[in-house]
Amino acid sequence: MSKECCSTEDKPIKIHGKSDKDHETNGHDHDHSHENDGKSPLKMFLPALFSLILLLTGILLDYVLKPEWFTGWLRLALYISAFLPVGLPVMKEAFSSIRNGDFFSEFLLMTIATVGAFAIGEYPEGVAVMLFYSVGEVFQMMAVQKAKRNIGILLDQRPDEVTVMENNIPKIIKAESAEIGQLIQLKPGEKLALDGKLLSETASFNTSALTGESKPSTKKKDDTVLAGMINLNTVSLVKINTAYRDSKLSKILEMVQNATSQKAKTELFIRKFAKIYTPIVVFLAIGICLLPYFFVQDYEFRDWLYRALVFLVISCPCALVISIPLGYFGGIGAGSRNGILFKGSNFIDVLASINHVVMDKTGTMTEGVFKVQKVFIEKDFNKEEILQYLNILESKSTHPIATAVHEFVGEVKHSILLENVEDIAGYGLKGTVDGKEFLAGNFKLLEKFGIQHHISHHTVSDTLIAVALDKRFAGYLTISDQIKEDAASTVLSLQKLGIKTTMLSGDKSAVVQEVAKTIGITDAFGDLLPEDKVNKVKEIKSGNGTVAFVGDGVNDAPVVALSDVGIAMGGLGSDATIETADVVIQDDRPSKIPMAIKIGKETKKIVWQNIILAFGVKAVVLILGAGGLATMWEAVFADVGVALLAILNAIRIQHMDFSKKLNN
Structure with missing residues (x-):
């Protein structure tokens, strides 16, 4: 239906006017959303408002006052003045599309229909069609921008500036210029701009920008804190450990920005359908206008041209082309x-x-938060030594079990020489400590390396970590997790x-x-x-x-x-x-x-509701239009009216409470 609907087809969504990628223009897929960024709804509607005032003036003079002087070139000039504010942008897009190889865009359909209406003297209807088309376009741009803003507000939470400590003196600098290792002073109510490690003993954070949950999260000293978190109570110190562009929030934001480049099958089908459907409609309109000449005795070119123009307006695939991507926009936003x-x-x-x-x-x-419950080490081995070997080997793993071992044993002794560490998927870890082979993993790991043991591990309900030193069974730890x-x-x-x-x-x-x-x-x-x-x-x-x-x-x-x-x-x-x-x-x-x-089910349901609505209404009015029973006014409803209904239906998903829906 519009420029905006084209921009949703191939490009990542741009949040707050920013995008991490530059894109070349393809066909008529122009992105004009930035032209309206920052504009108030009133400014966006101004051309249509000006056109409406002139159109109503013309209708008043034509059908109510009927002055003798309102004829000829003066009447035409008034309606052209009403047409240009809303018609010129669409005609410009039509010519731009043709230049780029797309001869059958929705812009061309509307241009032919409205110019044709002027050609047969139906000035008010020609203006009205383009006016309502433009109004519908503004509404859809507002709907798409709202979907983008919903995602942007949720995710683009990175402050532009941070307060760093230099020689115990706070200094405000650009967040992008902050370096790894610098200390950030975070006051209550401030958002963290970069990922880092908490240096204060404890602090509470609102993590809703990242998790969607506003429940405070309490962090302790040395815990990781992430960009987008809001400090809730006391002044806190955070040591930066990740560059601004590499923060978790930056990666998440980039992922969501690019989400719409991965199209659903329904979207791809509608896009292909529109490219085949539109030229067929143009040729059918030509047929409606000319073919009756050979079969109808009282053939009147003007009447059949009018029917063809009505047919063109009705057949514009606006409702489908915009409401379907908007429905998926809504789903992505609801998820975020x-x-x-x-x-x-x-x-x-x-x-x-x-x-x-x-x-x-x-x-x-x-929970994935394991705690060591029991330690059994064979009497032939030094318990402290085995645990230290296990601790340094597990320090090479990010598995929650490794964290449990580290919390139980304590600081890693880096004086121990660790070499040849190997992570054996599904089994555990293997390495050389102080020149001796050391294994830590499940009992299948010991069996894999032919190490004998006497433990009936199948009957134990906790997770077991078996260890072996120098090809001999050394013992095990029991670890439990919480559901x-x-x-x-x-x-x-x-x-x-x-x-x-x-x-x-x-x-x-x-x-x-x-x-x-x-x-x-x-x-x-x-x-x-x-x-x-x-x-x-x-x-x-x-x-x-x-x-x-x-x-x-x-x-x-x-x-x-x-x-x-x-x-x-x-x-x-x-x-x-x-x-x-x-x-x-x-x-x-x-x-x-x-x-x-x-969310997936509701999104798909809304998308199919829009498809059925658009096809159903258009099919009925197309038949009426071809038979001369529908005027331009019905055509406007079949096009713009249905598109607006579809848009309103699509944005419903952005306001649904899915927690309640799951509980019902």
Whole structure:
């Protein structure tokens, strides 16, 4: 329908006038949204308002006052003056499209229809068609910009300036020029501009810009704090550890900006359809105008030309071309508002048809915060030495278990010589400490290297970390995790949506079965290597399942690649997660999984409502127009009216409360 609808087709959305990419013009896909950035609605409507005043003046003179002098060139001049403010921009776009090789744009349809109306003396109708078209265009631009602003307000939370401490003296500098290692002084109510490490003993932060949750998050000394977090109570010190452009928030913002470049199948279909449909409509209009000459006895060129022009106005694919991308815009915005990031509208579409969710256990349905419960070291070994060896080896891992070991043992002794560290997927770690081979992982790791042990580990319900030194079994640690408080309700919500659930984990089967039983999952499998997970997902997909896999997005990369949608939990904790996943749940809450699916379903429902509305109304009025039963006024409703209804329907999703929808 408009310039703006074209700009949504190929380009990442620009938030606050900024984009990380430059794009070349392709066909008539111009981006004019920036021309209206910062303009008030009144300024955007001014051309249409001026045109409306002149049109009403003309109608008043034509049909009410009927002065004798209002004829000929004077009458034509008034209506042309009413036409130009709203008609010239559209005609300019039509010629620009033709220059770029697109001969059948919606701009050309409107130009032919309105110029044709003037040619047969229907001045008021010619002006009215272009006027309402322009009004509809402004409304749709406002709707698209609102969707962009909703995303931008949520995510572009980086302050332009920061207060750094230099020789204990606060100094305000540009955030972009702040360097790693500098100290930021953060006052209550201020937003953090860069990622860093908290140096103060404790501080509370509002993390809603990142997670969609306004519940305060308390951080302790040495905890990581991220750009976009708002300091709530006391003055805090933060040591910068990431460049401004590399912060988590910057990466998330870039991801959302580029989300619309990944098109849903419905969008791609409508786009292809419009390119075929529009030239067909032009040739049909020509046929409506000329062919009756050979078959109708009292053929009147003016009447049939009018019918053809009405047909052109009705057939403009405006409602489809704008409302469908806008519907997906709304879905992406609704997700961002709830701490769910979609990498593209195509993933919203796939989520709508998901019938099976496969999930990891650790960090997904459990807290991933492990604590060492028990330590058993064989009497032939020095307990402190084994624990120090384990601590330095685990320091090379980012797994939550490594964190638990570090918290239990304490500071890493870097005097220990560590070499040849190898991460064996699905088993654990192998390295050389002080010249001796050291293994730490599950008991399958020991069996892989032929190390004998006497532990009946299958009967233990906690996670076990087995260790071996110099090819001899040295002992084990028991570690336990806690189930997330909303894990059970997540499974229940998925079941209400008619979605099956399966848990796959490399953890012990006894642990996995216990967790699955607690939260209500019937199909659960433990002791799995990465390739075992792949085979399980292949089995599920072979049953015509559309599968979403939920995990950390890094260690489970093969399964994420195989699944139809990869969902990563805890995007704030890992840069790699943001890179590999299709959907990122920012706050680690599994209840966001069914919410993401619900957003997908609602978005797709709205998109199809708009398709049916547009096709239904246009089909009826097209038939009436071809038969001479519809005038330009009905044509305006079929085009602009339906487009506005579709736009209003599309923006509904931006205001939906999906928490309530899941509970109903």
